Amino acid sequence: MNQHRAPSFVPEPQTLIGTSRRFGPFGPAYEIIGVGEEEGGGDRWMRIRVLESGEVVDYKFSDILDDPKER
Numbered sequence: 001m002n003q004h005r006a007p008s009f010v011p012e013p014q015t016l017i018g019t020s021r022r023f024g025p026f027g028p029a030y031e032i033i034g035v036g037e038e039e040g041g042g043d044r045w046m047r048i049r050v051l052e053s054g055e056v057v058d059y060k061f062s063d064i065l066d067d068p069k070e071r
Contacts, residue, residue, distance in 0.1 A: 020070035
């Protein structure tokens with residue numbers, strides 16, 4: 001019997017670099033600029049730049065996936 005893995009709908013972290021999202025529906029927009037350290041439990045940190053302030057911070061990949069895409 002040939003078993004196949006179900007396709008994953010979670011993007012690879014690297015594919016998000018250069019894209020923009022927003023902190024929740026009304027928060028400031030940010031750009032994803034890099035992939036950071038992997039954390040226990042399968043999550044990882046991503047490097048982002050808040051567009052309003054230019055601040056560069058680390059933000060969890062799982063939280064990024066919950067944030068809406070910036071148009």
